[in-house]
Amino acid sequence: DADVTQTPRNRITKTGKRIMLECSQTKGHDRMYWYRQDPGLGLRLIYYSFDVKDINKGEISDGYSVSRQAQAKFSLSLESAIPNQTALYFCATSDRTGGALNEQFFGPGTRLTVL
Amino acid sequence: DQQVKQNSPSLSVQEGRISILNCDYTNSMFDYFLWYKKYPAEGPTFLISISSIKDKNEDGRFTVFLNKSAKHLSLHIVPSQPGDSAVYFCAASATGNQFYFGTGTSLTVIP
Numbered sequence: 715d716a717d718v719t720q721t722p723r724n725r726i727t728k729t730g731k732r733i734m735l736e737c738s739q740t741k742g743h744d745r746m747y748w749y750r751q752d753p754g755l756g757l758r759l760i761y762y763s764f765d766v767k768d769i770n771k772g773e774i775s776d777g778y779s780v781s782r783q784a785q786a787k788f789s790l791s792l793e794s795a796i797p798n799q800t801a802l803y804f805c806a807t808s809d810r811t812g813g814a815l816n817e818q819f820f821g822p823g824t825r826l827t828v829l
Numbered sequence: 830d831q832q833v834k835q836n837s838p839s840l841s842v843q844e845g846r847i848s849i850l851n852c853d854y855t856n857s858m859f860d861y862f863l864w865y866k867k868y869p870a871e872g873p874t875f876l877i878s879i880s881s882i883k884d885k886n887e888d889g890r891f892t893v894f895l896n897k898s899a900k901h902l903s904l905h906i907v908p909s910q911p912g913d914s915a916v917y918f919c920a921a922s923a924t925g926n927q928f929y930f931g932t933g934t935s936l937t938v939i940p
Contacts, residue, residue: 718872749930756833756918757873757930764926772927804872817863818928820872 717741718821720805726827733792735824737805745808746788747818748772748780750801757804763788764810795828802826832856833921835931843939848906850934852919855900859921863928864893864904867916876917877904909938 718739727733737746748760749772759772761780769780777799779791792799802825806818834853842848852862860881865873879886879893879902886893892905906913916935920928 754932755831756835756932757920759927759929762927770926773929806872816925817875817878818873820865820874822870822872 716822718805718807718819720803720821720824722824723822724825726829727795728829729796731795731828733795733826735790735803735805735826737788737790737821739786739805739807739819741807741809741819742785743807743819744785744810746782747806747808748778748788748790749804749806750774750799751804751823752801760790792826792828795826797828800826800828830855831932832859833919833929833931835917835919835934837934838932839935839937841937841939842909844911845908848904848909848913848936848938850904850906850917850919850936852902852904852931853900854902854921854929856921856923856929857900858923859929861922861925861928862893862895862902863920864891865918865920865930866913867918867933873918906936909936911938911940914938 721736747762749757751757763782781789805821808816808818863878864876867873895902916933918933919931922928
């Protein structure tokens with residue numbers, strides 16, 4: 715079984731709808747992240763969480779919110795989806811020990827299309 | 830503004846030859862750098878990292894070079910293999926909390 719899972723894997727929705735993307739991990743890591751990937755822009759950090767009570771905005775948090783329900787679960791919400799939120803979304807985890815060079819482990823991604 | 834740039838969107842190399850992927854950054858505070866590889870329909874996977882106290886880190890066929898004065902790093906793959914065909918992202922951080930990713934370079938290794 716995959717260490718970092720994302721649901722759904724694909725989603726098509728309409729402008730104005732509320733959408734939640736979910737991420738679960740079995741790695742026992744404290745740190746979790748949400749990124750989006752757009753063509754020509756690479757991966758950009760939306761939010762990150764270093765433990766259940768620690769939530770931080772990333773580079774592009776406007777229009778998004780997150781919830782860290784447990785150490786293993788981190789969900790991303792779009793309260794009112796708009797077409798320019800069409801993108802590939804990745805969840806990632808990392809271990810807090812070992813410092814800044816800790817690799818991040820990524821989920822398989824969720825392809826979101828907002829019509 | 831993009832703080833980490835990969836100016837070559839694509840690169841093609843013959844099997845067995847060297848692949849050199851480049852990455853430039855603008856923030857002089859960056860002191861941690863990582864490379865990730867991404868296959869289609871999968872998430873990125875970690876490849877190799879380097880901190881600013883070093884100028885080279887090697888792991889098997891993969892070597893990362895860091896030139897702090899030029900704010901430039903490169904990933905060398907020797908010898909290149911068809912299985913190395915993927916998109917490669919470099920990422921940089923000043924604090925280890927937030928990583929800034931480049932736009933990626935698509936490497937094709939021709940058998």
